[in-house]
Amino acid sequence: xxxxxxxxxxxxxxxxxxxxxxxxxxxxxxxxxxxxxxxxxxxxxxxxxxxxxxxxxxxxxxxxxxxxxxxxxxxxxxxxxxxxxxxxxxxxxxxxxxxxxxxxxxxxxxxxxxxxxxxxxxxxxxxxxxxxxxxxxxxxxxxxxxxxxxxxxxxxxxxxxxxxxxxxxxxxxxxxxxxxxxxxxxxxxxxxxxxxxxxxxxxxxxxxxxxxxxxxxxxxxxxxxxxxxxxxxxxxxxxxxxxxxxxxxxxxxxxxxxxxxxxxxxxxxxxxxxxxxxxxxxxxxxxxxxxxxxxxxxxxxxxxxxxxxxxxxxxxxxxxxxxxxxxxxxxxxxxxxxxxxxxxxxxxxxxxxxxxxxxxxxxxxxxxxxxxxxxxxxxxxxxxxxxxxxxxxxxxxxxxxxxxxxxxxxxxxxxxxxxxxxxxxxxxxxxxxxxxxxxxxxxxxxxxxxxxxxxxxxxxxxxxxxxxxxxxxxxxxxxxxxxxxxxxxxxxxxxxxxxxxxxxxxxxxxxxxxxxxxxxxxxxxxxxxxxxxxxxxxxxxxxxxxxxxxxxxxxxxxxxxxxxxxxxxxxxxx
Numbered sequence: 001x002x003x004x005x006x007x008x009x010x011x012x013x014x015x016x017x018x019x020x021x022x023x024x025x026x027x028x029x030x031x032x033x034x035x036x037x038x039x040x041x042x043x044x045x046x047x048x049x050x051x052x053x054x055x056x057x058x059x060x061x062x063x064x065x066x067x068x069x070x071x072x073x074x075x076x077x078x079x080x081x082x083x084x085x086x087x088x089x090x091x092x093x094x095x096x097x098x099x100x101x102x103x104x105x106x107x108x109x110x111x112x113x114x115x116x117x118x119x120x121x122x123x124x125x126x127x128x129x130x131x132x133x134x135x136x137x138x139x140x141x142x143x144x145x146x147x148x149x150x151x152x153x154x155x156x157x158x159x160x161x162x163x164x165x166x167x168x169x170x171x172x173x174x175x176x177x178x179x180x181x182x183x184x185x186x187x188x189x190x191x192x193x194x195x196x197x198x199x200x201x202x203x204x205x206x207x208x209x210x211x212x213x214x215x216x217x218x219x220x221x222x223x224x225x226x227x228x229x230x231x232x233x234x235x236x237x238x239x240x241x242x243x244x245x246x247x248x249x250x251x252x253x254x255x256x257x258x259x260x261x262x263x264x265x266x267x268x269x270x271x272x273x274x275x276x277x278x279x280x281x282x283x284x285x286x287x288x289x290x291x292x293x294x295x296x297x298x299x300x301x302x303x304x305x306x307x308x309x310x311x312x313x314x315x316x317x318x319x320x321x322x323x324x325x326x327x328x329x330x331x332x333x334x335x336x337x338x339x340x341x342x343x344x345x346x347x348x349x350x351x352x353x354x355x356x357x358x359x360x361x362x363x364x365x366x367x368x369x370x371x372x373x374x375x376x377x378x379x380x381x382x383x384x385x386x387x388x389x390x391x392x393x394x395x396x397x398x399x400x401x402x403x404x405x406x407x408x409x410x411x412x413x414x415x416x417x418x419x420x421x422x423x424x425x426x427x428x429x430x431x432x433x434x435x436x437x438x439x440x441x442x443x444x445x446x447x448x449x450x451x452x453x454x455x456x457x458x459x460x461x462x463x464x465x466x467x468x469x470x471x472x473x474x475x476x477x478x479x480x481x482x483x484x485x486x487x488x489x490x491x492x493x494x495x496x497x498x499x500x501x502x503x504x505x506x507x508x509x510x511x512x513x514x515x516x517x518x519x520x521x522x523x524x525x526x527x528x529x530x531x532x533x534x535x536x537x538x539x540x541x542x543x544x545x546x547x548x549x550x551x552x553x554x555x556x557x558x559x560x561x562x563x564x565x566x567x568x569x570x571x572x573x574x
Contacts, residue, residue, distance in 0.1 A: 001477070001510045006044050008514070020218045023150035025468050029527050038147025038155030045476040045528065049455050050158060052474045053190060054137055057160050057449060060186045064178040066135045066162055067198035070297025071115045073139065074098075076107035087290070088318055090514065096141050098157075108141035113424050113446060116163045120442055121430035127167045127440075128376045130432065131175055135162030137451060151456040152220070152412065158452040164445035167434060169421075172443045176208065176419055179447045183415050186449065191471020192414075192458050197223050198233035199416065200309050208419035209237075212449075213411030214457040218418060218484035223411050224393055228404030233393075236309040239400045240393035243275035245301065248360045252375040254342075259372045263337025264300045272363060276302035279363040280356055280376070282339045284323040284331065287315050295323055295331055297344060299352035301384060302363075306353075307392040314388040319364040332367040340365030341372055342384040350483050352378070352385040397417055412457045413450070420444040459529075462551075469551050472574035477510040479567055480530040484518045484537035494545065494560050495536035501533075501564055507571075526550070532567055536560075549573060 005269035009030040017034075018024040026032045032159065042050060058068065080086035089095045089110070096108040099106075109115070116134060124132060137160045144155050151157060164175035180196075187194045192214045199211035211234055213223055224240070225232035233239070262271045269276055279302030285298050300306050312320045325336050331348065332339050341350055341364060356362070356378075366373040378384050395408035425431065425441035434440040455474065462469040472478050479502060483495035493515075499511040510530070512521060525533055535546040545563050548555045549570045558566050 002525045003480075003510055003512045004514045006510070008045070008524070008528075010527060017148075018150065019128065020149050020152070020460060021463050022218070022456045023152070024454060025459055025463055025527065025529075026150060027235060029468060029529070032150060038144055038153070040151065040154065040156075046544055048476040049234065049470075049474050050451060053261075053451050053454055054160075056186055056189050056251045057137065057451065057455070058475070060182040060189070061133075061135050061160070061162060061179075064182045065131075066133045066182075068136060069119075070110070070136050070138065071112050071119070073109050073113075073141075074106045075115055075371075077107070077111050079118055079428075080107065083114050083117075083296075083424055084427055085114070090219045091318070093145060094142050096143050096454060099464045100273065109138075110140055110142040111339035112136070112161055113163070113420070113444075114428070115134050117424045117428050117430045117442070117444070120163075120165050120436065121425075124432050124442070126433050127435050129479050131164060131166045131171050133162060133164040133175060133179075133267060135160060137448070138200050141351055142565070149218075151452040154452075157450060157477050160447075160449040162447040164447070166443045166445075167432070167440070168443055172419055172421070172445055175445050176417060178367050180210065181415050181446065183417065183447075187214075187414065187454075189473055190454060190458065191473050192454070192461055193306060194414070195223065195225065195232055195409075195411065197225070197411075198237045200234065200236040200313065210417050211411075211413050212415035214414050214454075214461055215409055216412050216457065216460045216461050219410035219412040221411050221413055222309060223409050224395060224406045226404045226406055229399045229401050230553075231399045231401065231403075231406075235393065238393040239389065240397035240405070240406055241400065242301075242304060242355060242391065242393075242397055243277070245303075245355070245359065246275055248278065248362075251360045251380065254381050255374040256371055257374055258370060260370045261284070262372070268302075268363065269540075272374075274363060278302070278361075280341075280352070280359075282341055282365055284339055285311070286321050286323050286327065287317040288319040289317050294349070295327060296351060298338070298390065299341060299350065299351060299356055299364075301355045301359075304353065304355065305392040306390055307393075310388070311351070314386075314390060332365075334365070334367050334369045338365040338367060338369055338371065340367055340376070340377075341371060341385070342376060344382065346383070350383065350385040351388040351390065352387050354387050355391060357387045400469055412453065412460065414454045414457050415449045416447075418446040420446050463529075466523075467527035470529045470531055470573055475508075475529065475531050475574075477508050477530050478571055478574070479507055479509040479532045479534060480512055480525055480528075481509060481534045482512040482521060482525060482536065484535060486513055486515055486522070488540075490540050491536045494540045498534055498536065498545065498563055502567065505568075507567065534563055534567060545564065 014024040015027045031038040060429045166172045199209045222235040224238040361375045364376045422441040431439040502509040535547045547566045
């Protein structure tokens with residue numbers, strides 16, 4: 001491909017709304033051009049990268065038995081109502097909704113569980129047809145409240161989504177493992193450094209869930225991992241072994257103690273000369289379900305923090321937010337900072353973190369302004385709460401298996417796999433005839449890869465102060481042959497010959513034959529980030545060209561006839 005014919009338009013300045021290096025560089029390189037907030041046109045170079053990632057995904061998913069299909073972008077409301085997700089997604093502001101000429105409601109697909117489940121119900125009738133794994137690569141649409149970071153969080157994006165259908169849990173486990181293998185090969189081939197982590201299933205639902213994270217400082221997600229044990233999880237899901245709490249002894253008599261203007265854990269530590277791990281703070285939340293909303297009380301050890309994702313899952317609620325001060329005062333009869341489990345309205349649901357289970361003689365609020373209670377004991381002084389893992393794990397704590405300390409890193413989610421079970425098939429009454437001759441719901445898995453996000457993540461991970469540094473496998477071109485001065489016949493002749501030779505050798509190569517100044521040409525090529533550059537310049541008069549490895553800046557001057565061998569050697573390093 002000749003760059004003079006490819007419509008390459010680079011920018012000198014960063015776009016005003018670009019916060020991440022990857023966003024700035026992709027925009028400056030003309031890879032993406034903003035059409036509206038969260039909407040981008042992919043330029044010719046970016047589209048070549050997208051097609052390369054897509055080809056890798058296709059090959060590896062197919063190798064594990066995936067069958068490619070294409071589903072509609074527009075989904076009827078009835079399908080989403082059959083799964084129970086229409087109202088939730090509308091309330092969350094995620095869905096782009098529209099009406100047809102007859103007034104029927106539709107949405108633009110943010111995901112395709114409903115459509116694929118309906119398809120399976122119509123086309124799979126017997127266990128003899130299972131297992132089946134269907135996938136597509138298609139645009140998705142989500143009405144992000146704050147589109148940002150270029151392709152990282154847009155309103156339209158390219159995604160691979162796959163769905164496995166099995167007869168039982170054992171079959172799902174096999175399908176899940178197969179996709180896990182495929183994902184590891186995909187991201188390895190794409191040339192990104194990644195880590196797989198345990199994850200929360202979120203709005204998709206289901207049991208087992210694993211995220212694939214590209215490690216990058218700019219990542220929106222925090223992960224905790226342990227080198228010694230191999231444990232890794234998103235902070236929303238992560239578990240750990242916290243520091244031990246002090247001994248608590250036999251249950252003593254509860255004491256109501258004046259604590260004027262003492263509200264925070266830190267103030268209570270100083271006032272009582274008591275470690276925070278001997279306290280139980282009570283936090284009030286407003287939880288919302290389809291049938292209504294209510295306040296709930298959450299007890300947490302004083303030195304630990306509540307993980308609101310875990311709490312949402314424990315409550316199985318649609319939404320969760322801290323209770324407003326006015327609501328707290330009305331419920332407890334006390335100012336904010338004095339809430340506790342003792343004497344709460346019996347209608348208020350109380351949850352407690354597992355670290356409090358079996359603990360005695362806790363220090364808590366007592367729902368009276370200016371007072372706290374010592375020696376509070378569950379089951380005696382207030383109803384025994386429901387215990388759950390509600391705690392936020394932190395770096396420095398021990399891995400759940402106790403083999404080493406947790407470390408923290410930032411990551412960009414590029415893939416996610418779920419064990420859905422029969423959540424959607426049961427809700428939508430999608431079934432097959434089992435081996436026993438009776439109807440049974442499909443046991444499903446769900447698998448997603450952000451194709452456009454993977455592309456930008458590779459840039460976020462691979463760049464320097466000069467521009468992009470693409471992994472060779474997904475670079476728009478592996479090699480650029482640059483003719484320094486297209487007015488010089490000898491440079492043109494050598495450049496053209498090398499271009500043809502590399503093409504014949506199967507190298508994905510472009511020829512920079514643009515009529516621009518040498519300095520501008522070199523700056524453009526550094527910005528665009530092709531892994532290897534061959535320069536036909538002044539050295540041509542002596543029969544030599546330069547070969548440069550973009551990632552390291554390594555440069556060699558070699559006879560033109562030996563350039564191909566050096567290009568291949570550099571590509572192995574790229």
